[in-house]
Amino acid sequence: MSVLFVSGIDTDIGKTYATGLLAKSLMQQGVNVITQKLVQTGISKQPDGELGIADDILSHRQLMQMPLQPCDLDFTTCPYRYEKPASPHLATKLSGEILDPDMITNATKRLQAQYDAVLLEGAGGLLVPITENLLTLDYIAERGYPIVLVTSGRLGSINHTLLSLEAIKSRGLMIHSVIYNHIHDDAEQTDAEIANSTIDFLQAYLARYYPKAHWLVLAKQANEHSDKADIALPTAFI
Numbered sequence: 241m242s243v244l245f246v247s248g249i250d251t252d253i254g255k256t257y258a259t260g261l262l263a264k265s266l267m268q269q270g271v272n273v274i275t276q277k278l279v280q281t282g283i284s285k286q287p288d289g290e291l292g293i294a295d296d297i298l299s300h301r302q303l304m305q306m307p308l309q310p311c312d313l314d315f316t317t318c319p320y321r322y323e324k325p326a327s328p329h330l331a332t333k334l335s336g337e338i339l340d341p342d343m344i345t346n347a348t349k350r351l352q353a354q355y356d357a358v359l360l361e362g363a364g365g366l367l368v369p370i371t372e373n374l375l376t377l378d379y380i381a382e383r384g385y386p387i388v389l390v391t392s393g394r395l396g397s398i399n400h401t402l403l404s405l406e407a408i409k410s411r412g413l414m415i416h417s418v419i420y421n422h423i424h425d426d427a428e429q430t431d432a433e434i435a436n437s438t439i440d441f442l443q444a445y446l447a448r449y450y451p452k453a454h455w456l457v458l459a460k461q462a463n464e465h466s467d468k469a470d471i472a473l474p475t476a477f478i
């Protein structure tokens with residue numbers, strides 16, 4: 241039924257962790273949920289020369305503590321997979337394949353028929369091109385999916401978060417939630433004063449300009465099997 245699009249302010253911001261753990265928390269609320277990956281780039285070929293299940297789908301299932309599902313094994317949860325760890329438009333071009341966005345939407349519809357909720361993870365940020373002529377945000381806008389935006393306390397995140405929010409607003413789309421990922425706010429990566437101020441600023445900005453959006457927090461995890469890996473959700477989150 242519902243589809244939430246999980247994007248982030250950039251690649252490597254924690255969308256995969258956020259998607260898997262959001263799904264796990266929803267399952268704990270009794271929601272029959274599955275995750276999907278829009279397009280996966282950067283997969284290694286298997287010994288048989290084929291591209292296997294998308295890495296982000298494998299991570300989602302580990303984080304959800306569930307085995308691979310039939311819809312993973314038949315690639316419904318990620319029909320388009322490419323070797324080059326690049327923007328989808330380039331990885332697709334290098335593979336010689338033509339990506340048909342409707343194929344992804346049809347896969348989402350098949351999942352919607354089976355599950356209460358689909359969490360669809362993007363590749364990189366909102367303006368990443370899926371094809372030469374189609375940005376991720378254009379794809380979302382055509383389908384009207386509400387957006388979950390993952391951010392962090394890394395220096396530069398405030399600007400990237402506010403730009404992403406502006407882009408979402410300019411397409412008339414709904415910002416469903418912002419997930420603040422604590423991945424970058426440790427002494428080695430970001431000054432604690434900067435990280436704490438970033439949290440306060442973003443939370444206050446969201447409350448002021450997007451009062452209906454949820455503010456969620458994702459703790460830094462020891463690994464993908466961590467027992468404390470939950471995102472606390474309000475009731476009736478979706």
Ligand SMILES: Nc1ncnc2c1ncn2[C@@H]1O[C@H](COP(=O)(O)OP(=O)(O)OP(=O)(O)O)[C@@H](O)[C@H]1O
Nearest residue numbers: 248251252253254255256257363364423459460461
């Ligand atoms: N909360 C966290 N705790 C510990 N490690 C994290 C956390 N969030 C992300 N990571 C790690 O940071 C790296 C990047 O995160 P992730 O793969 O989730 O990024 P992404 O936004 O999904 O990137 P992509 O655009 O490639 O899908 C990974 O190695 C992941 O394990």
Ligand SMILES: C[C@H](N)[C@H](N)CCCCCC(=O)O
Nearest residue numbers: 251281282325326327363364
């Ligand atoms: C390979 C990488 N981890 C992502 N899956 C793809 C990131 C594309 C980013 C493109 C860009 O913003 O320039």
Ligand SMILES: [Mg+2]
Nearest residue numbers: 255256296361
């Ligand atoms: Mg990912």
